[in-house]
Amino acid sequence: xxxxxxxxxxxxxxxxxxxxxxxxxxxxxxxxxxxxxxxxxxxxxxxxxxxxxxxxxxxxxxxxxxxxxxxxxxxxxxxxxxxxxxxxxxxxxxxxxxxxxxxxxxxxxxxxxxxxxxxxxxxxxxxxxxxxxxxxxxxxxxxxxxxxxxxxxxxxxxxxxxxxxxxxxxxxxxxxxxxxxxxxxxxxxxxxxxxxxxxxxxxxxxxxxxxxxxxxxxxxxxxxxxxxxxxxxxxxxxxxxxxxxxxxxxxx
Amino acid sequence: xxxxxxxxxxxxxxxxxxxxxxxxxxxxxxxxxxxxxxxxxxxxxxxxxxxxxxxxxxxxxxxxxxxxxxxxxxxxxxxxxxxxxxxxxxxxxxxxxxxxxxxxxxxxxxxxxxxxxxxxxxxxxxxxxxxxxxxxxxxxxxxxxxxxxxxxxxxxxxxxxxxxxxxxxxxxxxxxxxxxxxxxxxxxxxxxxxxxxxxxxxxxxxxxxxxxxxxxxxxxxxxxxxxxxxxxxxxxxxxxxxxxxxxxxxxxxxxxxxxxxxxxxxxxxxxxxxxxxxxxxxxxxxxxxxxxxxxxxxxxxxxxxxxxxxxxxxxxxxxxxxxxxxxxxxxxxx
Numbered sequence: 001x002x003x004x005x006x007x008x009x010x011x012x013x014x015x016x017x018x019x020x021x022x023x024x025x026x027x028x029x030x031x032x033x034x035x036x037x038x039x040x041x042x043x044x045x046x047x048x049x050x051x052x053x054x055x056x057x058x059x060x061x062x063x064x065x066x067x068x069x070x071x072x073x074x075x076x077x078x079x080x081x082x083x084x085x086x087x088x089x090x091x092x093x094x095x096x097x098x099x100x101x102x103x104x105x106x107x108x109x110x111x112x113x114x115x116x117x118x119x120x121x122x123x124x125x126x127x128x129x130x131x132x133x134x135x136x137x138x139x140x141x142x143x144x145x146x147x148x149x150x151x152x153x154x155x156x157x158x159x160x161x162x163x164x165x166x167x168x169x170x171x172x173x174x175x176x177x178x179x180x181x182x183x184x185x186x187x188x189x190x191x192x193x194x195x196x197x198x199x200x201x202x203x204x205x206x207x208x209x210x211x212x213x214x215x216x217x218x219x220x221x222x223x224x225x226x227x228x229x230x231x232x233x234x235x236x237x238x239x240x241x242x243x244x245x246x247x248x249x250x251x252x
Numbered sequence: 253x254x255x256x257x258x259x260x261x262x263x264x265x266x267x268x269x270x271x272x273x274x275x276x277x278x279x280x281x282x283x284x285x286x287x288x289x290x291x292x293x294x295x296x297x298x299x300x301x302x303x304x305x306x307x308x309x310x311x312x313x314x315x316x317x318x319x320x321x322x323x324x325x326x327x328x329x330x331x332x333x334x335x336x337x338x339x340x341x342x343x344x345x346x347x348x349x350x351x352x353x354x355x356x357x358x359x360x361x362x363x364x365x366x367x368x369x370x371x372x373x374x375x376x377x378x379x380x381x382x383x384x385x386x387x388x389x390x391x392x393x394x395x396x397x398x399x400x401x402x403x404x405x406x407x408x409x410x411x412x413x414x415x416x417x418x419x420x421x422x423x424x425x426x427x428x429x430x431x432x433x434x435x436x437x438x439x440x441x442x443x444x445x446x447x448x449x450x451x452x453x454x455x456x457x458x459x460x461x462x463x464x465x466x467x468x469x470x471x472x473x474x475x476x477x478x479x480x481x482x483x484x485x486x487x488x489x490x491x492x493x494x495x496x497x498x499x500x501x502x503x504x505x506x507x508x509x510x511x512x513x514x515x516x517x518x519x520x521x522x523x524x525x526x527x528x529x530x531x532x533x534x535x536x537x538x539x540x541x542x543x544x545x546x547x548x549x550x551x552x553x554x555x556x557x558x559x560x561x562x563x564x565x566x567x568x569x570x571x572x573x574x575x576x577x578x579x580x581x582x583x584x585x586x
Contacts, residue, residue: 081474
């Protein structure tokens with residue numbers, strides 16, 4: 001079963017389309033990177049796909065009931081909000097909300113999901129700490145763990161690795177790739193092109209709201225595309241681990 | 253550092269015990285010295301008919317109203333802070349209490365109070381409901397929290413100005429004094445019919461507000477994440493507005509304006525609940541009841557002859573508590 005299907009999804013802000021007729025499908029087992037310059041419409045595309053903002057065209061997630069959608073997809077917004085000084089464990093437990101009937105206690109499977117998510121993000125030792133006392137990067141990892149604990153078939157993440165140290169960036173994308181290997185699907189917006197090339201099985205490139213490329217990283221990330229979409233002068237080295245992008249300057 | 257929270261059952265037991273003890277104390281403390289045993293018997297209509305009248309007609313409505321008004325204010329405060337994700341939010345923010353006060357003042361000024369017994373609380377309640385209508389019209393059913401706050405400030409400012417206008421134009425100094433005293437807030441000299449009018453409305457409000465726990469917990473992660481977790485923000489906001497209007501509107505209608513409870517009680521109890529918004533809801537209801545009961549006992553004990561007003565004492569207790577909280581927050585942040 002397809003994890004996400006978008007058909008001519010369009011979002012207007014005023015008269016101007018911010019997301020313009022984007023059609024794509026994401027299958028279980030895929031880790032799809034969403035790349036594009038600032039203002040290309042990455043966040044808007046992800047939010048419209050979830051049905052959080054009005055859009056024309058169709059999205060399989062937006063068509064669902066709120067509860068159904070929460071069971072089908074986990075959403076990690078770019079804004080890292082932790083409003084109250086709850087413990088890290090409590091924060092991650094919020095990911096189990098769609099699985100619990102109101103007023104019921106955590107079951108063994110919920111505990112397992114929470115402990116698994118904490119372990120995956122290297123936060124087991126932090127479980128009892130106040131989330132608001134952690135550093136920015138640690139908070140980001142705690143919020144990723146929250147989305148993982150939801151154990152939805154699809155994870156949508158908006159720039160989850162921004163502000164993380166290099167090891168945490170790689171570890172996060174390795175976790176996403178592992179989720180895909182387990183048969184789930186991941187749709188993640190990224191700014192680091194080499195990270196996207198190395199860890200995503202497919203990349204979707206957005207420019208001024210339109211999808212300009214969609215395919216395996218080695219096919220999509222070419223010097224021509226980097227010049228056109230990102231205004232970058234770059235060389236692409238083919239390595240055994242996928243393309244390595246060396247930027248040499250900015251085009252005027 | 254491990255957060256200093258209490259397990260939920262222990263917290264519930266502690267707060268219930270404190271509230272019950274204060275409720276009993278509120279029934280026993282008063283002008284007529286009635287021993288505890290006789291007082292409880294008189295409450296059920298057994299014993300000296302005079303004591304029965306005092307207990308059933310005077311002390312029972314007073315104690316019950318103090319507890320219910322406190323619970324309404326504490327619960328709405330916790331819900332409002334959870335929804336706006338702001339520890340400075342309080343139930344008065346959306347203008348409901350201001351509107352209720354305006355209704356009451358108009359009832360006093362026009363002499364409507366003399367027409368029938370419950371004219372004042374009924375007018376106040378009607379104005380509170382009207383305020384929610386205006387609020388919804390201003391903020392729209394889907395508006396964000398910022399438009400809601402702005403609309404609330406507009407309603408508060410307008411009702412405050414109109415209340416001042418009524419006082420300003422009041423030709424009768426007795427009516428003016430009556431209005432001023434009413435606005436200070438009190439639960440003394442309230443009858444069982446006041447209780448019968450306000451209690452069902454307040455309970456309705458509590459029932460609405462207590463369903464919000466799940467949604468408020470999810471809102472810890474922000475509006476977007478909460479919605480993606482299956483929470484309907486439109487429904488949550490409507491429930492919050494109607495729940496607060498019913499609980500606070502009815503509370504203000506019978507007791508006048510009593511500040512600080514909705515602001516301070518959730519603040520005080522938040523650390524004990526592990527900052528969980530859902531736990532804070534019922535905890536603040538119990539805590540608010542305890543706080544207003546304690547303040548109402550203080551009113552009777554400190555200056556029994558001077559008719560000290562509950563709202564005044566509450567502000568005198570609440571403001572230093574709030575200052576202490578600011579001090580603590582500041583030293584934690586340093």
